[in-house]
Amino acid sequence: MAKKGRPKKIPNLKELLSQYIPTADIFTEDEAKMYEGLVGIYLNDFEEDQLTANDMDDIMSIAMNRVLEIRLLKASKDNTTMQIDASASIEKLRKQTDKLKESLASRRKDRLDPKKYSGFSIVDLALAFDLDKKSELMTRINSMKDEEDVIASSELLIGNSRDQDAEVLNNDE
Numbered sequence: 001m002a003k004k005g006r007p008k009k010i011p012n013l014k015e016l017l018s019q020y021i022p023t024a025d026i027f028t029e030d031e032a033k034m035y036e037g038l039v040g041i042y043l044n045d046f047e048e049d050q051l052t053a054n055d056m057d058d059i060m061s062i063a064m065n066r067v068l069e070i071r072l073l074k075a076s077k078d079n080t081t082m083q084i085d086a087s088a089s090i091e092k093l094r095k096q097t098d099k100l101k102e103s104l105a106s107r108r109k110d111r112l113d114p115k116k117y118s119g120f121s122i123v124d125l126a127l128a129f130d131l132d133k134k135s136e137l138m139t140r141i142n143s144m145k146d147e148e149d150v151i152a153s154s155e156l157l158i159g160n161s162r163d164q165d166a167e168v169l170n171n172d173e
Contacts, residue, residue: 021060031067038063050111058100065093065100 017039023032042059043051069090076086 017060027067031071034070035063035067038066046108052107055104055107058104062097062100062104065097069093 018036023035026032027035039059042062046055072086072090076082
């Protein structure tokens with residue numbers, strides 16, 4: 001009797017794709033690794049619960065186009081007459097990839113909650129930037145002070161007492 005209901009561990013998208021997309025039948029071993037890596041990179045840009053079937057189709061097509069570009073470049077590497085045909089094909093693939101990326105971006109933008117980012121003005125953004133910059137500079141200042149304290153407590157500053165620029169250090173403290 002087959003069990004019904006949800007599986008105990010829900011597989012992630014990468015596992016499902018590798019299980020159901022026959023990359024070994026389509027690509028060479030290196031191409032399959034490249035394809036799966038590219039899909040993984042694009043999937044990292046999305047929350048899994050927000051992905052739609054259209055997003056997945058676009059992501060897989062973008063990755064496939066990139067692999068096919070590499071395949072065409074390798075095949076035409078030593079054949080000058082084939083390079084012209086490959087160049088035209090690569091240009092078509094890139095245009096298609098750009099359209100797919102735009103489609104992904106527009107769907108992603110549509111999913112953003114505009115209320116979440118309302119109320120931010122340019123002043124708020126500038127203030128946030130200033131606070132980050134101030135924090136970074138304070139960290140740098142503190143590290144320089146610590147370094148200065150270490151040097152001041154060492155014997156590196158003992159010099160000529162008749163030197164006008166030298167400061168007299170009191171190491172008795």
